[in-house]
Amino acid sequence: MPKQVIVHSSIESVEIIDTPIPTPKDHEIVIKVIVSGTNPKDWKYPLWKGWSHNSGDDIAGIVHSVGKDVYEFKPGDRVAAAHEFGTENGSFAEYSVALDWVTFHIPHNVSFEEAATIPSAAFTAALALYSDMDVSPPYLSKEQEGSGEKTPIILYGVTTAVGAFAAKLARLSGLHPIIGVAGRAASFARDLSDYVVDYRAGEDSIVSAIEDILAKEGLDRKVRYGFDCVNEQGSLETTLRLIDTNGGQICTVLPPSLFSRTKENFKWPEGVKGTNTACPQVQTTLKDFGYIWARLFSRLLADGRLTAHPYEVIPGGLNGILIGLQKLRNGEASALKYVYRIEETGKVAAPKISEANAATKSSQDTKPVKDFPFPVKDEVSSSS
Incomplete structure (x- = not known):
């Protein structure tokens, strides 16, 4: 059975569990994840909210199946997408789910690793x-x-x-x-x-x-x-x-x-x-904005006007998720994204977690961020 990673709120351990391949709803796309990217929020949200879950949101992979209202994508397409924040079936998995309007085709000149650095950022x-x-x-x-x-x-x-x-x-x-x-x-x-x-x-x-x-x-x-x-x-x-x-x-x-x-x-x-x-917001209140920019990303990437972010592959696939999150937490990433090749799970050994790394904590660990990352808008202007 396919696997996914549950990131524990302590950011000291993860659990790899069996999960059936999701069934897509109306505007959903089920993607076989080839490479998952990571973002700082992937460790911050479980820790700060005390919520153990699959926190990955950056997907690069191949369309497995689509919902009844999806018409721009079909099984076999190479795609990247931003998983819907806070929902099940995140990108730290063999199969993930994304909404069609925040999914985009990966041009042939862009690798899965490169594509995984793009969506959320x-x-x-x-x-x-x-x-x-x-x-x-x-x-x-x-x-x-x-x-x-x-x-x-x-x-x-x-x-x-x-x-x-x-x-x-x-x-x-x-x-x-x-x-x-x-x-x-x-x-x-x-x-x-x-x-x-x-x-x-x-x-x-x-x-x-x-x-x-x-x-x-x-x-x-x-x-x-x-x-x-x-x-x-x-x-x-x-x-x-x-x-x-x-x-x-x-x-x-x-x-x-x-x-x-x-x-x-x-x-x-x-x-x-x-x-x-x-x-x-691109998945909730600004859907049209998300749709337009997802399509534009494909075009800009295809002709070279936009390029991916530098990245480092953390070995071990799903077994390496915790390493990458702890490296992010400890401030080790500099001008790069950590990505994971999911097919390496069980085939390539993940780095060992050193005691020093496991014990190191960011100064942000104890921040009172119960509302992170919302409110969606925190805005005051001269006209208010």
Whole structure:
């Protein structure tokens, strides 16, 4: 019988259980998982909510069966998808389930490993830019390069998967200069950004460096767009110092009430629109947005305008899930995604968990995040 992984809320163990192949409902697609990707939420949600479940959401595989209302996919198709957050049959399994509108065909030039890095992070980046902020999408944008027009954007955490996809999409939309804030992965950050600022220099140095960049580019000292893809250690407060208080916009990947310096007392500055970008919206309130961007991902990947995120394969298939989640929890990932080749389960030995690794905890383990990752919107604007 097919297997799936249940991630225990302690993030110290998992359980591999037998699970029948799901039967797809109306708009569902059952996918034989070839490669599963991982995201930070895959360990955070079980731990913070105390919920043991199959927390994987990034799927790359082959269509096994489809629901009665699915017409764009058929058995045998190579696809990637974002599993519906918080539901059964996640991607840490031999068979997973996704909704058809957030599923996309994998072009022949893209591997399953590459495809598994894309869904959740790319949808989040697209939501931030094109739904939560008013950036013009690539298919509507006028080319700015050579026109003398400049629209800068600050991406704090540009080498995270979400930040990297945001940088790639922002470039396709003609935003310039792209100012990335990064640390260890400076080389990758330079590939994504026009300018890179090292966050390790401290808040005042970051702000000063970005102000110098803006001056060099002949721009105002405040920018219209900012995206905090890190959400820790003052990243939001630093970015906000550079956002225009006359209509500037900023997005975060977590609600500021959970990670800002003032937590539940946090308020957006007057004149700034702030939004907590939540990926599950593409499966609930923004279905059309999810549909459009899923199809566009295929097109952009096929012609090379969009590329996958760097990745590292954790050996052992389902037996390696815990290793990857603990490495994410311990902050070991830098500018890469951990992925798992499901067929390796039982065939390739997974790395052993060292006592040191098992004992290491992130400082976030005890955060009071009972509402993570909702509310879907954590927004206050000057008009409210």
